[in-house]
Amino acid sequence: MGDGLEIFYKGDLMYSTPDLQFLHYFLADDMLETAKEIFSRMEKDPDWMKKRINEFRQAVKGFEQLGEKLIKAGETFSEKNKQKAIEVYEEFLQRDYEYWRPSIFIDLFDKFEDEIIEFIFKGKEKIISKESLQFLLLPNRSVFWQEKEDFRNIKEYMQKNNLKKTSRPLWEKLKNHANKYWWVNNDYQSVKKLTASKFLPRLDERSENPFWKNISKQKKDLIVKYSLDKKTVERLKQFNEMTYLRDIRKQYTQIANYYIITFFQKIARKLSVPVEWANFIIPFKEYGGFLNKDKKLLKDLELRTRKGVWMFGVDIDWKTNVETAKAPELFELVEGHLKGGNILYGNSASLGKARGKAKIILRQSDFDKFKEGDILITGMTRPEFVPLMKIASAIVTDEGGITCHAAIISRELNKPCVIATQTATKAFKEGDLIEVNANHGYVKLIE
Numbered sequence: 001m002g003d004g005l006e007i008f009y010k011g012d013l014m015y016s017t018p019d020l021q022f023l024h025y026f027l028a029d030d031m032l033e034t035a036k037e038i039f040s041r042m043e044k045d046p047d048w049m050k051k052r053i054n055e056f057r058q059a060v061k062g063f064e065q066l067g068e069k070l071i072k073a074g075e076t077f078s079e080k081n082k083q084k085a086i087e088v089y090e091e092f093l094q095r096d097y098e099y100w101r102p103s104i105f106i107d108l109f110d111k112f113e114d115e116i117i118e119f120i121f122k123g124k125e126k127i128i129s130k131e132s133l134q135f136l137l138l139p140n141r142s143v144f145w146q147e148k149e150d151f152r153n154i155k156e157y158m159q160k161n162n163l164k165k166t167s168r169p170l171w172e173k174l175k176n177h178a179n180k181y182w183w184v185n186n187d188y189q190s191v192k193k194l195t196a197s198k199f200l201p202r203l204d205e206r207s208e209n210p211f212w213k214n215i216s217k218q219k220k221d222l223i224v225k226y227s228l229d230k231k232t233v234e235r236l237k238q239f240n241e242m243t244y245l246r247d248i249r250k251q252y253t254q255i256a257n258y259y260i261i262t263f264f265q266k267i268a269r270k271l272s273v274p275v276e277w278a279n280f281i282i283p284f285k286e287y288g289g290f291l292n293k294d295k296k297l298l299k300d301l302e303l304r305t306r307k308g309v310w311m312f313g314v315d316i317d318w319k320t321n322v323e324t325a326k327a328p329e330l331f332e333l334v335e336g337h338l339k340g341g342n343i344l345y346g347n348s349a350s351l352g353k354a355r356g357k358a359k360i361i362l363r364q365s366d367f368d369k370f371k372e373g374d375i376l377i378t379g380m381t382r383p384e385f386v387p388l389m390k391i392a393s394a395i396v397t398d399e400g401g402i403t404c405h406a407a408i409i410s411r412e413l414n415k416p417c418v419i420a421t422q423t424a425t426k427a428f429k430e431g432d433l434i435e436v437n438a439n440h441g442y443v444k445l446i447e
Contacts, residue, residue: 009108012313015331018306020189020279021362021379024399025334026313028111035112038105039119046234049241052102056245059098060252066092067259074266082291089263089287096256097284103249106242110401110420113347117402120235124226130351130439132222134411136236137402138215139243143251144383145212147181152210155203165200174199185384186254189279190364191261211412243403250383250405267291273298280304282311285320300324335426342445344421346396348438349407352416354394355446358432360425361388375434377424381406389413394436396424396443418443 009026016022042048073088117125154173163170174196182193264278271293280301281290289297303324312321359374376392380399397406400419410417416438433446
């Protein structure tokens, strides 16, 4: 396993639905020994997580410049320079691998919340209130909190200097902000480069409470209150940093998605292939066939727009088997093993109780149907979900662990949140009246 980073998720299955939902399954219980091995490395080396962050930072140096090179290769693609485009893509793909290597282990901990808490606190969690425990598990920093803080500073600058929205100094600041955070609304389905004008409407929004500013001080107070020793604080800090590593990995995944999706869409146009077919290319496996306009692959891509596609992990080198023709039947088979009843249990990410109408939100195009007071049910929240999370009465996810986006933001917003239910998006129907009891970790159908 090298330094705890060469991880193969046992039973690794990935499915892209015809409407581009991406689902990941693996045998979580079989990964416990791997998690324990990483616990051991963290125990022996208090800087273990810091080293992973440093490796990640090294891997993403020049990443956006490489991405721009990839976009240019797509724009200038022709039969004559096809091999050059493949080489540029492979260079980008290799860099993409390099930032995943020191961060891929994070997801295996989603299943092991109890083990994480036991590892950090060694039994002391029994004397710590649930509210304090959840607060201690928050990260001390977040790239998304930093974006909010930077934008908050722009608003204060505008107000302090009594500037109009058309003023040149304000626009320069908005341009700089867009250059730094252009990727913030991207996901696996929709990608775009935000310009200064896209940030402009936020100047009219009510300023958020800068919740994140006092986290470090409040944590120090809790550490004193519960008499946590140096070793406990070191272990806690490592998991706080793991949450931050997950955060910056999300940042660069959103950046990578833009470059990869845009590249393949540009190639599709050059090849006179329907652009939507490009969305179903397996990026690390089928790029050569696509650029060479392989007939069998093109036939499969068309089929995937109707059936989706499965990828089966084979080994640690990311080799995969692929299934398209029987994809819907396999999906029904897998999901059939996971279906729950009228009560689903998960992990409490943020305490509280709420009742409301269930709204199943799987993609950005679903956002308009969400109303204030609805209960947000999704596979996993991402940064673009935050406006919905603010007006939701509660949040429920299929996936996630104590370091996930839903857990962090729900605590920030003080919203009841139950994560890792596995099947909430399928067990409940649109408009169901449900109860979320995050104090006890369950979601119940009322009517």
